[in-house]
Amino acid sequence: MAHGTALIYDEEMTKYKLLWVDPACKIEVPERLSVSYEALVRNGLADRCVSIPVREATDAEILLVHSDEYLEAVKKTPYMTLEDLKEFTLQFGDVYFHPNIYRCAKLAAGSALQLVDSVMMERVRNGMALVRPPGHHSMRSAASGFCVFNNVAIAARYAKQKYGVKRVLIVDWDIHHGQGVQYCFEDDPRGVFGKGRIIFGCLKCNILVFVLFIFNSVLYFSWHRYEHQKFWPQLRESDYDSVGKEKGAGFNINLPWNQVGMENSDYLSVFCHVLLPVAYEFCPDLVLVCAGFDSAIGDPEGEMCATPDIFAHLTHLLMNLAGGRLCAVLEGGYNLTSLPQSVCQTVQTLLGDPLPQLANLSGPCRSALESLQCLRSAQKQYWGSLKHTASPTAANISTKRIRIAEGEVEEEEKTELGEEEKNSEEKVWHEPPKRPCPPIRAASVLPDDVACPDGCKRITKDIHPLVVSRLKDHLVQEAEDGDALATFSTLVSLVQKMEKNEVGSGLALVGDVIKAMMCVVQHVSPDLNRVLVVCVGNGKIPSHISRDGKVLVLQISSDASEEQQSKHYISVCLQKGCCNTSGFMQAVLGLLLPVGYEYNPDLVVLVRMPDSGVCDVVWKQLTGLLQSFAKGHTLVLMQEKENSCVGPTASILLGDPAPPLETLQAPDREDVDAVERLRRRLQADWKLLQTTSEYTS
Numbered sequence: 001m002a003h004g005t006a007l008i009y010d011e012e013m014t015k016y017k018l019l020w021v022d023p024a025c026k027i028e029v030p031e032r033l034s035v036s037y038e039a040l041v042r043n044g045l046a047d048r049c050v051s052i053p054v055r056e057a058t059d060a061e062i063l064l065v066h067s068d069e070y071l072e073a074v075k076k077t078p079y080m081t082l083e084d085l086k087e088f089t090l091q092f093g094d095v096y097f098h099p100n101i102y103r104c105a106k107l108a109a110g111s112a113l114q115l116v117d118s119v120m121m122e123r124v125r126n127g128m129a130l131v132r133p134p135g136h137h138s139m140r141s142a143a144s145g146f147c148v149f150n151n152v153a154i155a156a157r158y159a160k161q162k163y164g165v166k167r168v169l170i171v172d173w174d175i176h177h178g179q180g181v182q183y184c185f186e187d188d189p190r191g192v193f194g195k196g197r198i199i200f201g202c203l204k205c206n207i208l209v210f211v212l213f214i215f216n217s218v219l220y221f222s223w224h225r226y227e228h229q230k231f232w233p234q235l236r237e238s239d240y241d242s243v244g245k246e247k248g249a250g251f252n253i254n255l256p257w258n259q260v261g262m263e264n265s266d267y268l269s270v271f272c273h274v275l276l277p278v279a280y281e282f283c284p285d286l287v288l289v290c291a292g293f294d295s296a297i298g299d300p301e302g303e304m305c306a307t308p309d310i311f312a313h314l315t316h317l318l319m320n321l322a323g324g325r326l327c328a329v330l331e332g333g334y335n336l337t338s339l340p341q342s343v344c345q346t347v348q349t350l351l352g353d354p355l356p357q358l359a360n361l362s363g364p365c366r367s368a369l370e371s372l373q374c375l376r377s378a379q380k381q382y383w384g385s386l387k388h389t390a391s392p393t394a395a396n397i398s399t400k401r402i403r404i405a406e407g408e409v410e411e412e413e414k415t416e417l418g419e420e421e422k423n424s425e426e427k428v429w430h431e432p433p434k435r436p437c438p439p440i441r442a443a444s445v446l447p448d449d450v451a452c453p454d455g456c457k458r459i460t461k462d463i464h465p466l467v468v469s470r471l472k473d474h475l476v477q478e479a480e481d482g483d484a485l486a487t488f489s490t491l492v493s494l495v496q497k498m499e500k501n502e503v504g505s506g507l508a509l510v511g512d513v514i515k516a517m518m519c520v521v522q523h524v525s526p527d528l529n530r531v532l533v534v535c536v537g538n539g540k541i542p543s544h545i546s547r548d549g550k551v552l553v554l555q556i557s558s559d560a561s562e563e564q565q566s567k568h569y570i571s572v573c574l575q576k577g578c579c580n581t582s583g584f585m586q587a588v589l590g591l592l593l594p595v596g597y598e599y600n601p602d603l604v605v606l607v608r609m610p611d612s613g614v615c616d617v618v619w620k621q622l623t624g625l626l627q628s629f630a631k632g633h634t635l636v637l638m639q640e641k642e643n644s645c646v647g648p649t650a651s652i653l654l655g656d657p658a659p660p661l662e663t664l665q666a667p668d669r670e671d672v673d674a675v676e677r678l679r680r681r682l683q684a685d686w687k688l689l690q691t692t693s694e695y696t697s
């Protein structure tokens with residue numbers, strides 16, 4: 001298992017800048033890189049990373065994406081006079097050249113390749129390359145948007161060529177559309193059978209089995225400020241209906257933001273309802289992130305309102321893919337305060353530190369919902385997890401771009417205001433909270449004959465007098481059973497240690513998981529405001545447990561609970577319970593994650609019911625994803641006889657990446673229907689469950 005986080009940076013890449021007046025380019029300054037690196041140093045994060053040296057990309061590597069004539073032309077720029085540089089620049093848009101930019105562009109691309117080498121050779125688990133010039137706008141034969149060589153596109157091609165990586169996921173959370181990346185891969189051969197989708201008609205059982213053999217492929221996801229094609233680069237092909245061409249259909253995913261001011265809720269809902277379901281189905285071997293931070297609050301380009309700590313969560317959600325192989329490469333980011341904060345949030349998550357809690361999440365705004373629905377509808381024919389998406393009725397989708405195109409609505413001028421006209425009020429936001437690592441990362445409460453996994457700290461069972469007295473009146477029948485009493489009081493004291501951040505997470509083997517869970521829930525201290533209880537497998541959970549919203553129970557099982565569902569008692573009934581990976585993940589990504597984020601618990605109790613049937617890999621994915629909540633304070637309860645689950649669970653609680661699931665088959669129709677029905681019913685209570693705009697007030 002690879003460990004460590006690579007950091008690639010060299011101050012040489014700060015040694016070029018705009019040499020003439022150009023309002024479009026003045027924001028791309030060397031300080032972007034230096035303030036980001038200095039913040040990592042100041043926060044003690046640089047020292048915790050594995051420092052990997054930069055190198056220049058070779059011609060051959062650059063030619064993986066760019067044309068020979070373009071490379072030859074750029075090679076001449078170091079010897080150009082100022083006038084020649086200006087002249088040369090004129091042929092491109094919103095970019096500038098400098099005598100040293102060719103060298104820096106080779107270093108930026110080379111840094112991305114060093115990062116890929118480090119991850120693929122397992123010298124590190126993941127990493128970040130702090131580079132400039134950025135890359136995602138540059139095209140085969142053109143520089144664009146401050147970009148000269150397409151760092152991430154070159155890295156993707158390089159990974160496939162050198163390491164035989166089959167499936168690469170590129171996530172572009174920069175606020176601009178990386179058209180250069182889209183052009184590079186949109187007609188990328190997807191393998192023998194087009195996308196490799198082979199459809200078997202099994203006459204006997206007359207069931208269409210969609211078997212998705214996904215051969216070599218690059219899946220590109222980008223969200224970007226669009227404003228109905230009025231925001232730079234103002235391309236028709238940046239809209240949600242650009243899904244990839246012919247064999248590449250379904251492998252290009254564009255989420256246009258048609259308004260500014262998008263917040264954390266908007267970003268998370270797109271991850272939960274589009275990117276993650278598709279990414280799990282795609283099952284990448286490597287994740288590359290076009291890590292642009294102009295999507296953060298305060299950025300003059302994005303004019304969005306998502307706070308820097310959102311990148312801690314976006315990074316974490318992607319780390320559960322590809323066995324944790326994640327390479328983040330800096331793209332944009334022009335606010336010299338939110339940029340370094342966002343970079344630090346990203347690197348701190350790559351290092352495995354606990355995630356910050358995201359407060360005050362609400363639902364996505366109406367415009368985001370329209371984009372979300374349009375995108376899901378445009379992509380549903382390619383992805384099983386989106387298959388049963390409701391098609392947007394004309395009434396509730398933004399056809400504004402179409403109407404503009406048809407001249408119905410006269411074109412407003414470009415939305416981009418000059419720097420001076422930009423809404424003058426400066427955005428303010430809190431500095432992201434510290435994310436201290438607890439002295440004990442994971443603790444265990446185990447029967448004496450069960451070994452404590454490496455890295456875990458065993459908490460010896462003992463009777464905690466003050467706890468016992470409180471317990472006694474609750475658990476009369478256990479009063480005589482000394483062992484149960486000892487277990488329960490140890491669990492309660494373990495939770496108290498979590499509250500004080502002395503312990504990160506815990507796992508316990510107990511005689512009766514439901515009783516243990518009830519005991520913990522009833523004895524958490526009053527200043528623990530909300531407890532999320534996730535029950536995996538069949539079993540009766542006393543419904544009085546979710547009293548007054550202090551406890552939210554979400555159970556995934558195969559028995560339709562006769563219990564009245566309520567806002568705080570959600571029972572997801574799956575055809576094959578927890579055995580069907582696709583259905584289970586559909587419920588986790590489309591229901592549990594959004595509700596969990598909105599509920600924002602201070603403690604998560606994960607209960608593995610006896611005979612849950614959940615397989616190890618899915619269990620590990622779930623345990624990993626639940627670390628998103630409660631600063632990673634998760635208490636895992638399992639039945640005594642399941643001691644084979646102790647090791648795998650502990651490894652995830654200690655920060656190991658969950659192994660990738662296989663490429664997911666399309667979930668069973670019944671399961672998708674069940675999740676969809678539940679989502680529709682619950683979205684009135686839990687706004688992050690919304691995926692269509694007809695429900696917004």
Ligand SMILES: NCCCNCCCCCS
Pocket residue numbers: 023024025094134137145146174176232292294301331332333416
């Ligand atoms: N108001 C300045 C216009 C800049 N347009 C190009 C932006 C390139 C961003 C690269 S991440």
Ligand SMILES: [Zn+2]
Pocket residue numbers: 174175176292294301331332333
């Ligand atoms: Zn950008």
